[in-house]
Amino acid sequence: MARLRRIIARLSSLFANQRAELDLAREVASHLTLLADEFERRGMSPEEARLAARRAYGGVEQAKQAHRDERSLQWIEQTMQDLRYGLRTLCKSAGFTITAVLTLALGIGACTAVFSLVNAVLIRSLPYGDPDRLVYLFTPSPHIPIPPEAICPSYADFFDLKQQSHSFASMTAFEQAAFTLTSQGSVERVGAARVDESFFSTLQSMPELGRAIDANDNQPGHDKVAVISHSLWQSMFAGGADVLEHSLTLDGSSYRIVGVMQPEFEYPFSSDLAYGNPHIKATEIWLPLALTPQQKADRSPGAAVTVARLQTGVSVSQAQSEMSTLMARFNKLHTGERKDWGALVKGFMDNALGPFRPLMKLLLGAVSLVLLIACGNAANLLLARATVRARELGVRAALGAGRNRIVRQLLTESLLLGLGAGAIGVGLAVLFLRTLPLLDPGNIPRLREASLDANVLIFTVAVSLLTSITTGVLPALIVSRVNLTDFLKTGNARQTPGGHSRTQSALIVAESALVVVLLAGAGLLLRSYVNVLSVPTGFSESTVTLNISLDSRYSQPQQRIAFFHNLIDKIAVLPGVQAVGAVNSLPLSKSESLSTFRIDGYAKEKDQLAQSRFVTPEYLSAMSIPLIAGRCFTDADNSSTSNTVIVNQSFARIYFADRNPIGGRISQDEHHSQWKTIVGVIADVRHTSLEEAPAPQIYFPLFQDAFGSAYIAVRSLVPTKAVAFEIRSTLHTIDPNLAVADIRTMGDLVSEASARRRFQTSLLTLFAAIAFVLALVGLYGLMAYSVSRRTPEVGIRMALGAQRTDVLILVLKKAAWLLSTGLISGLAASWVAMRAIKAFLFGVDQHDPTTILSVCVLLAVFGMIAALIPARRAASIDPMQALRTE
Amino acid sequence: MPIQILQGTLDLMILRTLATMGPQHAYGIANRLQQLSEEALNLNQGTLYPAMVRIEQHGWPPGSWGKTEYSCEAKDYTITRAGLRALDIETERWRQMAGVVEKLLAAER
Numbered sequence: 001m002a003r004l005r006r007i008i009a010r011l012s013s014l015f016a017n018q019r020a021e022l023d024l025a026r027e028v029a030s031h032l033t034l035l036a037d038e039f040e041r042r043g044m045s046p047e048e049a050r051l052a053a054r055r056a057y058g059g060v061e062q063a064k065q066a067h068r069d070e071r072s073l074q075w076i077e078q079t080m081q082d083l084r085y086g087l088r089t090l091c092k093s094a095g096f097t098i099t100a101v102l103t104l105a106l107g108i109g110a111c112t113a114v115f116s117l118v119n120a121v122l123i124r125s126l127p128y129g130d131p132d133r134l135v136y137l138f139t140p141s142p143h144i145p146i147p148p149e150a151i152c153p154s155y156a157d158f159f160d161l162k163q164q165s166h167s168f169a170s171m172t173a174f175e176q177a178a179f180t181l182t183s184q185g186s187v188e189r190v191g192a193a194r195v196d197e198s199f200f201s202t203l204q205s206m207p208e209l210g211r212a213i214d215a216n217d218n219q220p221g222h223d224k225v226a227v228i229s230h231s232l233w234q235s236m237f238a239g240g241a242d243v244l245e246h247s248l249t250l251d252g253s254s255y256r257i258v259g260v261m262q263p264e265f266e267y268p269f270s271s272d273l274a275y276g277n278p279h280i281k282a283t284e285i286w287l288p289l290a291l292t293p294q295q296k297a298d299r300s301p302g303a304a305v306t307v308a309r310l311q312t313g314v315s316v317s318q319a320q321s322e323m324s325t326l327m328a329r330f331n332k333l334h335t336g337e338r339k340d341w342g343a344l345v346k347g348f349m350d351n352a353l354g355p356f357r358p359l360m361k362l363l364l365g366a367v368s369l370v371l372l373i374a375c376g377n378a379a380n381l382l383l384a385r386a387t388v389r390a391r392e393l394g395v396r397a398a399l400g401a402g403r404n405r406i407v408r409q410l411l412t413e414s415l416l417l418g419l420g421a422g423a424i425g426v427g428l429a430v431l432f433l434r435t436l437p438l439l440d441p442g443n444i445p446r447l448r449e450a451s452l453d454a455n456v457l458i459f460t461v462a463v464s465l466l467t468s469i470t471t472g473v474l475p476a477l478i479v480s481r482v483n484l485t486d487f488l489k490t491g492n493a494r495q496t497p498g499g500h501s502r503t504q505s506a507l508i509v510a511e512s513a514l515v516v517v518l519l520a521g522a523g524l525l526l527r528s529y530v531n532v533l534s535v536p537t538g539f540s541e542s543t544v545t546l547n548i549s550l551d552s553r554y555s556q557p558q559q560r561i562a563f564f565h566n567l568i569d570k571i572a573v574l575p576g577v578q579a580v581g582a583v584n585s586l587p588l589s590k591s592e593s594l595s596t597f598r599i600d601g602y603a604k605e606k607d608q609l610a611q612s613r614f615v616t617p618e619y620l621s622a623m624s625i626p627l628i629a630g631r632c633f634t635d636a637d638n639s640s641t642s643n644t645v646i647v648n649q650s651f652a653r654i655y656f657a658d659r660n661p662i663g664g665r666i667s668q669d670e671h672h673s674q675w676k677t678i679v680g681v682i683a684d685v686r687h688t689s690l691e692e693a694p695a696p697q698i699y700f701p702l703f704q705d706a707f708g709s710a711y712i713a714v715r716s717l718v719p720t721k722a723v724a725f726e727i728r729s730t731l732h733t734i735d736p737n738l739a740v741a742d743i744r745t746m747g748d749l750v751s752e753a754s755a756r757r758r759f760q761t762s763l764l765t766l767f768a769a770i771a772f773v774l775a776l777v778g779l780y781g782l783m784a785y786s787v788s789r790r791t792p793e794v795g796i797r798m799a800l801g802a803q804r805t806d807v808l809i810l811v812l813k814k815a816a817w818l819l820s821t822g823l824i825s826g827l828a829a830s831w832v833a834m835r836a837i838k839a840f841l842f843g844v845d846q847h848d849p850t851t852i853l854s855v856c857v858l859l860a861v862f863g864m865i866a867a868l869i870p871a872r873r874a875a876s877i878d879p880m881q882a883l884r885t886e
Numbered sequence: 887m888p889i890q891i892l893q894g895t896l897d898l899m900i901l902r903t904l905a906t907m908g909p910q911h912a913y914g915i916a917n918r919l920q921q922l923s924e925e926a927l928n929l930n931q932g933t934l935y936p937a938m939v940r941i942e943q944h945g946w947p948p949g950s951w952g953k954t955e956y957s958c959e960a961k962d963y964t965i966t967r968a969g970l971r972a973l974d975i976e977t978e979r980w981r982q983m984a985g986v987v988e989k990l991l992a993a994e995r
Contacts, residue, residue, distance in 0.1 A: 009943035023961070024935075026951075027912065030960045034913040063932050070936030071943075 013072040024067055032057055078405075082412035090416060093385065097417070100381045103777070104421030104467055106770055107374025109428025110367045112452070112460045114763075116429060117436075118360045119459075120450035122353055127264040129204025130309075134348035135316060137161065137171075137306040139327060139341040145609060146594065148344050149351065150275040153306050155291060156299045157330050157341070161306075164326055167319035168308040172198040174289065175304050176268065176277040179250040180551055180739050181285075183236060187739040189549070190232075191280030192250070193268060194289040200227075202309050203267065209233075210244050210259030213288050217258075223290035226250075227259035229266060232284045248285065251551035252737065255287065271444065272352045273305060278590035279547065279742065299334050301341065307348065320345040356444055358839060359760055365836065366521065366767045369514045371467065373771050376507045377778040378471040382414065383504050384785045386479035393479060394487035406480040414472025415465070422464030426452065429460075439762055441755030478503060501786060505818055508775075508782050512822025512863070513829050515768075515775040516855060520830040521837050522768035523851040524844055525761040531843035532754050537587070538685035538694070540624035541747035544716060544723045545586055546740050548731065549709035557706030564702070564710055567734060568616060574726045576718035581619025582702055582710045587687045588749040589711070595698060599655050600665035600675060610651060610696040611687050614705060620646075620682060622713040623746070628652075630662040630680035637679075638701040646680040651696035666698070690753050691842050711742075720745055760840065772859075776866045783815055784870040794874055795882025804875040811874050815867030823856050891927065896937045898980055901973040904947055904965040911960035912938055938963065946972050 013020050035053035040046060057063075068074075090097045128134065139157060140148030153161065155173070162171045174195040181190045193199075200212035207227055217225050226248055228236075237243045247254045266282040289304075310319055323343035331339045386393075393406060401409075433450055440447055548567070554560050564582055571580045585591045595612040598604050617633040628649055637644045645666060652661040665675040684694035702710070716723045724743045731738055751758075787794075794807055834846040844851070903918050904910055910918070915938075916929045942949055946969030949961045965973070 005945055006940070006943045013943075026959070027935075027949075027961045030911070031913045034911070034960060058932070063935055066932040067935040067939055070939040 010072050011076075017072070017077075020071060024064055028060060028064065078408075079412070082409050083416070085409065086413040086416050090413060096381060096385050097420075099781075100378045100417050101420045101424060103374050103377045103381070103774060104418060104464075104471070105424035105428060106774065107367075107371035108418075108421050108425030108460065108463055108467060109432070110370045110425075110767055110770060111463050112425050112429035112456060113432035114360075114363045114367045115459050116433060116450045116452055116456045117447060118364060119453070119455050120446050121356055121444060122360055123455065124446070124449075124453075126349075127205055127262060128267070131348055133169075133310045133312075134203070135308050135310060135319065136346045136348060136351050137308055137323065138344040138346065139301055140344055141338055141340050142342060143338070143340060146592075147275070148342075149346065151301050151341075152304055153341075154299045154301050155295055155304060156297050156333070157301075157327070158304065158306055159296060160330055161323065161326060165319075165322055167311055167314045167322045169311045170198050170202045171306065171308040172196055172202040173304040173306050174199055174268075175302075176273075176280055176283070177287075178277060178279045178549060178741075179285070180252075180549070180737070182249045182252075182737060187737065189279065189739050189741040190250075190285060191277070191283045192285040192287055193283050194287050196289045196291075199286070202307055204309075205262065205265050205267075207259035208262045210257070212259055213286060217288040218290050220290050220292055223288040224253065224255050225258045225288065226255040227261060227286040228257055229261050229282070229284040230263040231266075231282075233260045250285070250287075252553060255285075261286075268305070271446075274351070274355075276305075279549075299330075300336060308345075316345050316347060359444075359756075362760070362837065362840065363763055363767075366518060366764055369518050370767050370771045370774070371463070373511045373514050373774045373778070375467055375471045376511045377774055377781070378414075378417065378467075379474055380504050380507050380778060380782060382410075382472065382475035383478065384781070386410075386475055387789070389479075390482075390487075394482050394484070397482040397484055398488060403480050403482075406482070407476045410476035410479065411469070411472045414476070415468040418464045418468025418471065421467070422460050425464070426457070426460055429456075439759050441752075441759045444756070444759070474503065504782055504785075508779055508818050509822045509825065511775045511778050512819060512859065513826035515771050516823060516826025516859060517830045517833045518764075518768040518771045519855040519858065520826075520834060520852055522761075522765045523855050524834065524837060524841055524846065524848060525757075525764050527844045527848065527851055528840070528842040529754070529757050529761045532690050532757055535686065535690050536684075537690070537746075537750060538625055538683045539587060539746055540715065541745060541750055542715070543623050543746045544714045544720050545711050545742070545744055545746060545749075546724065546727065547709065547711050547742040548738060548740060550738070553737075554708065560706045560708055561703050563734070564616075564707075567731065568618075568712070570730045570734070571712065571714060571727055572618075574716075574723075574730065576716045576723070577714055578717065579618050579622040579715045581616045581622040581713050583616075583619050583713060584614040584702065584705075584707050584710055586711045586713070586749065587685050587746075588689070588753045592688055595668060597666045597668050597698065600667070601659075602655050610647075610698045612698045612700060613687075614700045614702040614707065616702045619702075619713060622715045623685075624715065625685060626683045628681045628683060630678070632680055633699075633701050638703045640704055640706075642701045642704050643674070643676045644679045644701070645676045646682055646699040647678055648682055648684050648694065648697040648699075650684050650694050651698065652681045654696055686753075690750070713746075757842075772862075775859075776862055779815065779818065779863055780866040780869065782818075783811060783867045784873070786814070787811060787870040787874040790874070791877055791882050794877050795879045798877065798879040799883060807877070808871050808875045811871035812864065812867055815864060815871070819860055819863040819867075823859060826859075827852065827856070891929075891933065895980065896933065897941055898973070898976045900937055900941060901946060901965065901969055901976065904963060905970060905973055909952075909962040909964040911962050913960065915963070941969075944968075944972070 032050075032053050035056055036046070036049040039049035039052045039056075044052060054060075068077075136149070137153060138148050138151055139153045140151045144151065153173075158171070158173050162168075165171075172195065174193045177192050177194055178189050179192050181188055195213055197213060197215040197218050200206055206212060208230070210227070213225065213227055216222055228243075228248070233239060233243055237246060243257055243260060247256050249255075266284070268276055268280075268283055270276065270278075270281045308319075310316070320343065323345055327341055327343040331341055334341070396406060396409075397403075429452060433452070436450060437448070550560055550563060554563060568580055568582060571577060585593065593612050594609045596609055598608070615633070617635060617638055620627065620632050629652075630646075633644065633646065636642075647661060655661075656664055661678050661681055664678045666678065667673075667675045682699070685697065686692070686694060687697065688695075712727070714723055714727070718726075720743075724740070728740050731740055794802075794810075797807065797810075798804075830852065831847065838846045899919055900915055903915050907914075907918060912934060916934055919927050919929055938949070941947060942963070945966065947963040947965045949963045951959055952962045
């Protein structure tokens with residue numbers, strides 16, 4: 001109790017310090033008076049008594065200091081003193097302070113910005129309970145050359161797994177589906193998921209309103225219920241409390257709303273499933289899966305995504321081995337051609353975020369280098385300033401300040417700089433996050449939710465502190481080593497000439513080396529980006545495309561074919577339209593269909609697959625895909641009885657290496673009873689990505705099959721918006737209950753396909769540019785500083801006959817030496833560091849000599865320009881003046 | 887040769903002085919201690935003041951300004967109830983300590 005009271009008293013005396021000081025002074029004075037009185041009584045004269053009292057009392061200041069030490073918490077008091085003093089000195093040299101704070105702010109701001117991205121994408125928790133225990137289950141086949149994550153278990157396998165496995169606490173299957181939502185005259189396409197009764201409980205995410213989808217809902221006939229997303233609740237029902245009394249009209253059927261999910265829940269989001277439905281960005285509606293007994297018994301791998309929650313204590317690899325055993329057993333039950341379905345258990349987070357880890361690491365690495373360079377610059381500024389402050393520090397040391405106390409004072413100042421820079425850095429990060437939507441590739445999960453939350457702010461404070469210490473500690477240690485004897489002997493502010501210049505030069509060399517690494521990385525990424533953009537896509541980027549999906553009213557194949565026939569005919573006669581075609585799925589639209597086939601006269605290779613597309617005759621013209629040989633489809637080909645196909649160049653090159661592909665025959669059925677004739681060869685089209693080499697492609701006539709959904713491609717002379725408007729009204733005259741979705745030009749798709757690369761390239765280039773400028777400023781600063789220090793020396797040289805050019809060369813030589821040392825160490829560092837960037841490159845070698853050479857030239861040229869300004873100042877020194885000031 | 891004050895004993899001595907003599911200023915306390923110890927205790931101001939602050943902050947005797955008998959101002963310290971309690975505890979502790987040390991010295995002779 002007494003101890004606590006004492007701590008409070010000591011703390012409060014920090015604030016009531018002035019009164020305590022007055023009190024102390026009074027007490028000391030009274031003490032002295034009492035002593036003097038005593039001496040007077042013993043017979044001394046008042047003057048003698050006063051002096052005797054002073055002698056008897058001893059050191060007044062020491063007594064007072066002892067009192068102060070006991071009265072309050074000295075370290076706090078000293079820190080406050082240091083802070084006050086630090087603020088005052090920093091304010092006095094505003095130029096230095098602003099430069100140092102801005103330099104550090106750039107570094108800290110860049111770090112904060114990147115960390116806010118990393119935080120949003122990788123760290124912030126997902127709206128599911130314990131997501132680390134969630135896994136996806138896939139059943140890849142070793143002989144199908146598509147990513148294992150694209151093959152999901154069949155329903156029969158799913159139910160058997162659910163029943164027989166012991167690794168999973170719960171398991172759910174769902175299918176994605178897009179619907180046309182009609183409400184009050186507006187029609188739009190919405191993303192939905194058909195889920196079983198375990199969906200919400202497996203994810204451990206429950207509705208905020210109403211109930212989840214249960215087992216009863218999954219009985220066929222009871223399935224006309226829906227759970228909607230928070231955002232749909234807000235946009236359609238304005239967040240009204242009576243939402244549970246309403247219904248939704250999806251594809252013409254009515255569904256009763258039974259629940260509303262929590263705000264963040266949009267699972268599956270487009271980035272959750274690498275091979276999900278490309279039309280669905282976020283899921284807004286959840287409906288019952290309601291499988292029929294036939295579906296439940298189906299063993300062909302389906303589109304149902306399977307998510308399971310691991311039993312506590314079961315690891316992913318344990319679950320994996322159990323599932324492999326079970327799948328081997330289930331394969332015997334399969335009746336199809338393949339009986340080699342395997343097992344893959346993949347972490348839920350890993351699946352969604354795994355691909356982004358390297359990118360986030362790359363960005364973090366880049367900003368760390370930027371921060372290091374900023375620290376180097378700030379440290380150099382501190383060192384330069386320390387030389388000017390040598391006198392002040394000397395006086396302080398002479399008055400009894402210990403080295404610790406001086407180091408503490410200097411560190412306090414760099415702490416103030418760091419925190420100031422942190423505050424400005426947060427501002428810079430806000431600016432960055434404002435401009436982020438311009439760069440957002442749209443397919444990095446939750447990137448758009450990046451914000452400065454508590455995590456990020458804690459990070460920023462930590463980085464600011466760390467920065468202050470890294471920046472301040474070296475200068476503080478060097479500078480605080482005041483040689484008191486020398487200082488007092490010379491009484492001169494100047495220490496040995498060029499005191500810390502070796503440290504400063506080393507810092508500049510290190511900075512240049514880091515800049516070489518960053519510039520080389522950015523340069524390689526830029527070259528890769530240019531390479532990607534110059535990839536021949538095979539189609540015209542101005543073609544306008546849109547998607548139309550038919551609903552359940554078009555159940556007959558004939559109806560569907562008639563609908564698209566009619567629509568295409570009507571669009572073809574719109575003003576400005578030059579060509580219009582249709583295709584089942586567009587290039588670069590993230591959906592792919594693969595076909596197996598056999599070629600007449602070519603021994604079938606194992607797993608011989610081609611990308612396949614179903615097109616109308618005019619499609620090739622609408623997309624401006626060049627015909628290389630043979631002919632295009634005609635209307636005569638476009639029917640269910642057609643037996644003609646078109647292949648691409650890669651197909652012809654691989655399978656018709658030394659013969660004419662036109663007239664060649666391929667078959668797709670198992671017994672090769674039905675052969676199809678190749679009538680044309682067209683140019684390669686990039687279907688899956690810009691960065692993958694074109695694969696063999698086969699084109700079939702669209703109306704050979706009756707698709708319920710197709711993309712319309714239009715080559716037109718009028719602007720995109722006008723085309724879209726015309727098509728929308730045309731569709732309205734045919735069927736007012738259908739919606740037009742995904743209106744984009746092919747250029748938009750190309751831009752989307754290169755968006756991730758654009759994102760990483762622009763960020764890395766931005767950071768490299770900041771680093772470059774910082775390093776140049778640092779070099780300029782050091783040269784300017786050394787010129788100002790060497791003014792007397794230059795004066796003497798010139799007085800002794802040195803020419804202005806000699807002086808110019810003298811300064812430039814030093815800069816050249818620093819730069820070349822930096823460049824050489826930078827080259828060595830890049831040789832190692834570029835290994836990290838290898839995976840991000842396209843069409844350029846990680847040690848590409850042109851890029852590396854350009855980087856060196858760039859740094860050398862701009863470095864010399866930065867050095868030229870102080871060099872010219874040195875050359876213009878007036879020797880008379882220089883010597884006089886000395 | 888003046889003796890060194892043992893750590894923590896000065897507070898006890900000051901409390902005892904105040905309890906015996908009533909309100910007293912720092913100078914008075916110093917004088918009293920010096921007299922009692924027959925000049926063996928040389929109380930330098932660098933030790934007396936911190937002790938007074940410590941005691942004051944513990945709330946044992948708060949100081950207040952008053953006049954001395956020769957009517958010059960001085961800060962008088964008056965012992966409080968908490969101070970008396972602390973004095974009892976500290977006295978007891980000192981006796982125990984001194985007893986232990988005495989015994990030990992006697993036994994080891």
